[in-house]
Amino acid sequence: MKKNKWSLLLAMMIVSVQGMAQVRQEYLLEKDWKFAKGDHPQAEQTVFDDAQWQTVTVPHDWAITGPFDGNNDLQKVAIVQNGETEAGMKAGRTGGLPFIGAGWYRLSFGVPGFRPGKRVVLLFDGAMSNAVVYVNGKKAGNWPYGYNSFSFDITDYIHAEGKNTLAVRLENFAQSSRWYPGAGLYRNVHLIVTNDTYVPVWGTYITTPVVSADKAAVQLRTAVNRKGTKQLVEIRTRLLNAAGKVIATVVDQVSPDSTAITQRFTIEHPVLWSPETPVLYKAVTQLYEGKQLKDEYETPFGIRTIEYKAGKGFLLNGQARKFKGVCNHHDLGPLGAAINTAALRRQIRLLKDMGCDAIRTSHNMPAPELVKLCDEMGILLMVESFDEWKAPKVKNGYSRYFDEWVEKDLVNMVHHYRNNPSNIMWSIGNEVPDQSTKDGKDIARRLQDICHREDPTRPVTVGMDRIDDAIKMGFAAVLDIPGFNYKPHRYPEAHSKLPQGFLMGTETASTVSSRGVYKFPLAFYKNKAYDDNQCSSYDFEACSWSQVPDDEFVQQDDLDYVIGEFVWTGFDYLGEPTPYDAKWPSHSSYFGIFDLAGLPKDRFYLYRSKWNPGQPTMHILPHWTWPGREGEVTPVFCYTNYPSAELFVNGKSMGRISKDSSSRQSRYRLMWKDVVYQPGVIKVVAYDVNGKAVGLDSVKTAGKPHHIVLEADRKQLTADGKDLVYITASVVDKDGNLCPSADNLLRFNVTGAGSFKAVANGDATSLESFQLPQMKVFSGKLVFIVRAGEKKGSIKAVAQSGGLQDASCTVKVQ
Numbered sequence: 001m002k003k004n005k006w007s008l009l010l011a012m013m014i015v016s017v018q019g020m021a022q023v024r025q026e027y028l029l030e031k032d033w034k035f036a037k038g039d040h041p042q043a044e045q046t047v048f049d050d051a052q053w054q055t056v057t058v059p060h061d062w063a064i065t066g067p068f069d070g071n072n073d074l075q076k077v078a079i080v081q082n083g084e085t086e087a088g089m090k091a092g093r094t095g096g097l098p099f100i101g102a103g104w105y106r107l108s109f110g111v112p113g114f115r116p117g118k119r120v121v122l123l124f125d126g127a128m129s130n131a132v133v134y135v136n137g138k139k140a141g142n143w144p145y146g147y148n149s150f151s152f153d154i155t156d157y158i159h160a161e162g163k164n165t166l167a168v169r170l171e172n173f174a175q176s177s178r179w180y181p182g183a184g185l186y187r188n189v190h191l192i193v194t195n196d197t198y199v200p201v202w203g204t205y206i207t208t209p210v211v212s213a214d215k216a217a218v219q220l221r222t223a224v225n226r227k228g229t230k231q232l233v234e235i236r237t238r239l240l241n242a243a244g245k246v247i248a249t250v251v252d253q254v255s256p257d258s259t260a261i262t263q264r265f266t267i268e269h270p271v272l273w274s275p276e277t278p279v280l281y282k283a284v285t286q287l288y289e290g291k292q293l294k295d296e297y298e299t300p301f302g303i304r305t306i307e308y309k310a311g312k313g314f315l316l317n318g319q320a321r322k323f324k325g326v327c328n329h330h331d332l333g334p335l336g337a338a339i340n341t342a343a344l345r346r347q348i349r350l351l352k353d354m355g356c357d358a359i360r361t362s363h364n365m366p367a368p369e370l371v372k373l374c375d376e377m378g379i380l381l382m383v384e385s386f387d388e389w390k391a392p393k394v395k396n397g398y399s400r401y402f403d404e405w406v407e408k409d410l411v412n413m414v415h416h417y418r419n420n421p422s423n424i425m426w427s428i429g430n431e432v433p434d435q436s437t438k439d440g441k442d443i444a445r446r447l448q449d450i451c452h453r454e455d456p457t458r459p460v461t462v463g464m465d466r467i468d469d470a471i472k473m474g475f476a477a478v479l480d481i482p483g484f485n486y487k488p489h490r491y492p493e494a495h496s497k498l499p500q501g502f503l504m505g506t507e508t509a510s511t512v513s514s515r516g517v518y519k520f521p522l523a524f525y526k527n528k529a530y531d532d533n534q535c536s537s538y539d540f541e542a543c544s545w546s547q548v549p550d551d552e553f554v555q556q557d558d559l560d561y562v563i564g565e566f567v568w569t570g571f572d573y574l575g576e577p578t579p580y581d582a583k584w585p586s587h588s589s590y591f592g593i594f595d596l597a598g599l600p601k602d603r604f605y606l607y608r609s610k611w612n613p614g615q616p617t618m619h620i621l622p623h624w625t626w627p628g629r630e631g632e633v634t635p636v637f638c639y640t641n642y643p644s645a646e647l648f649v650n651g652k653s654m655g656r657i658s659k660d661s662s663s664r665q666s667r668y669r670l671m672w673k674d675v676v677y678q679p680g681v682i683k684v685v686a687y688d689v690n691g692k693a694v695g696l697d698s699v700k701t702a703g704k705p706h707h708i709v710l711e712a713d714r715k716q717l718t719a720d721g722k723d724l725v726y727i728t729a730s731v732v733d734k735d736g737n738l739c740p741s742a743d744n745l746l747r748f749n750v751t752g753a754g755s756f757k758a759v760a761n762g763d764a765t766s767l768e769s770f771q772l773p774q775m776k777v778f779s780g781k782l783v784f785i786v787r788a789g790e791k792k793g794s795i796k797a798v799a800q801s802g803g804l805q806d807a808s809c810t811v812k813v814q
């Protein structure tokens with residue numbers, strides 16, 4: 001039995017970095033956790049019977065399996081941000097999932113290699129929420145904020161021999177969030193074993209004070225902890241380039257009474273990091289006592305400069321650019337909050353194809369996996385921390401913890417992510433009501449100063465919605481970067497009243513739409529609600545406080561001092577089903593450019609046509625299957641980066657039109673608003689600036705649902721038990737045309753080297769479980785997710801539905 005546990009633990013070992021001496025071991029505590037919801041007296045004790053508890057793998061979100069229920073966290077509130085003055089019942093505000101209450105996790109674990117003179121640290125990437133951590137029955141520490149990373153030295157509680165018991169109690173309060181936060185150990189838990197002379201968690205800080213094409217000066221500050229006898233420590237650091245070649249080495253001595261040392265390096269002809277060239281270097285630091293190697297610590301980094309200047313805006317490596325960004329929540333749709341690298345990588349891939357180069361981690365600290373991927377794949381990151389400070393937005397939100405925890409939370413965030421080149425600014429808050437309070441600007445200054453103290457190299461922003469108060473109270477003037485949410489029409493005024501000389505759209509658009517759904521007659525609407533709880537995909541609908549994309553585009557294009565935008569949101573997320581906050585069963589957002597399944601809505605092509613000029617975009621909307629609309633006006637739009645196009649309905653020209661400045665929309669979209677529907681085919685031919693026909697898109701009226709088509713987004717997975725393939729299933733007619741209003745129930749059967757993981761269709765009103773291998777298609781489509789096993793082989797995924805021909809696809813696992 002004991003032998004089994006040890007070998008399991010060894011299998012969990014992930015970082016015994018190749019070539020690195022075994023002086024530091026890092027284990028991911030993933031498998032064989034026991035979990036039970038509710039409170040369980042004595043569950044922190046070593047001797048406790050958890051045999052009946054569920055066995056789970058961490059990262060784990062205990063609430064995503066549902067079931068959905070409008071009574072879960074039913075909130076009676078006025079959503080002030082939406083201009084509401086009277087409290088009303090909000091059923092889906094936090095997703096309608098059962099995340100409220102306590103839950104316990106227990107793990108029996110060994111610590112290979114532990115003996116006197118070793119140190120053991122537990123590092124949590126995030127635990128939702130109010131974590132209290134016990135080791136062998138003793139409290140090791142607690143951390144309330146569910147989004148932050150934290151660590152405890154547990155050396156004194158560890159048994160040298162045999163098993164140890166880790167127990168974690170979590171509790172989520174009702175009315176503690178404005179969206180679905182997830183529940184449980186939803187991010188990774190690490191066990192780190194070192195010698196007694198070691199670099200502590202996040203113990204290095206790397207900066208590049210001088211950068212030019214010829215040279216980069218690199219400065220590395222390393223903290224050295226010594227728990228044993230204090231001796232002289234020699235610290236040898238090598239810098240490695242992207243190819244792994246050593247390009248600089250520095251050796252220094254740390255005197256017995258010093259706790260940190262700064263080392264300086266020069267790199268000739270550095271390759272600069274940018275979203276287009278995400279080149280990473282690495283510092284490998286070794287601590288020696290005499291001849292004995294005590295620790296080895298790696299710090300990946302990038303070389304790049306960032307500047308924010310009046311009259312120039314944001315400069316990356318000396319080049320001005322505007323953020324083409326999105327705000328994203330942390331949940332991964334059908335996977336819930338449980339972090340998964342493959343799911344994040346897919347999101348970034350989709351965003352980059354759109355031309356997006358920036359993400360705001362609204363409204364809290366990101367998972368380390370996301371930050372690492374942004375470094376590696378090239379995305380600029382605004383690392384955000386809080387949705388509220390002292391003044392509450394929700395009854396049990398962060399304001400409960402603010403006084404005691406805000407500095408600790410900020411320090412952890414900054415220490416965690418101050419070496420990441422993708423991180424180009426800190427955000428200390430979103431729409432904090434303190435914008436309007438007497439003390440607000442002092443709090444802002446204090447929090448900004450904490451960020452500057454811990455990291456003088458990055459500026460600080462806040463997403464501000466109360467523009468009048470923020471300016472009048474001096475709040476906006478304090479910030480390094482004034483960020484405004486939904487105020488494009490007031491940028492000139494804010495610019496003239498503020499000292500910084502530039503500003504940013506921290507949150508923009510908030511256009512609402514449901515993939516594949518179109519409403520008639522076409523008109524601009526604010527807060528428009530329909531009986532079916534859906535929104536129109538003509539991208540003309542927004543909230544009372546928000547806009548459609550083009551309203552922001554004009555300001556981004558016309559005002560030099562605006563340094564970019566972060567669209568609300570890249571992906572739909574769980575909770576906040578505006579404009580149906582009070583109309584169950586809506587329980588996920590309509591704001592996304594991608595739906596909850598990660599399928600692009602029409603709006604994706606509008607952003608792509610503007611943000612990714614290097615790639616042709618040609619997209620026609622709506623679909624053309626409208627039985628019963630014969631003879632009725634059914635406008636046709638084309639989202640393209642070409643300047644003009646001609647529309648044909650069943651071969652007859654509806655006219656050639658060009659983008660023009662007659663309205664904000666006609667600058668960015670080609671719109672034929674008077675087209676009358678008749679079944680058949682609509683076709684758009686686009687012309688370049690020289691009048692040459694260069695692009696084509698068409699859509700046909702579909703016949704009856706006939707068969708299923710599957711498209712896997714990857715051909716090959718890694719046999720790590722975590723890798724994912726996303727398979728899009730479409731219901732099509734006999735000729736392969738998408739049936740745009742199909743709602744057939746599909747069933748999935750996954751065999752071989754992987755298993756069914758989850759499914760989503762992007763319908764914000766669907767109460768079907770994400771975890772059962774069946775779901776109805778929405779607007780003809782859904783996406784199911786298949787997870788690789790730990791053995792090589794091949795996965796076969798089959799989708800079936802009564803009355804339709806099946807489909808299958810195969811994916812390799814290597």
Ligand code: GAL
Nearest residue numbers: 081430431465485507510568
């Ligand atoms: C903003 C807020 C976001 C989200 C959004 C919806 O005011 O900062 O968190 O609620 O509205 O449009």
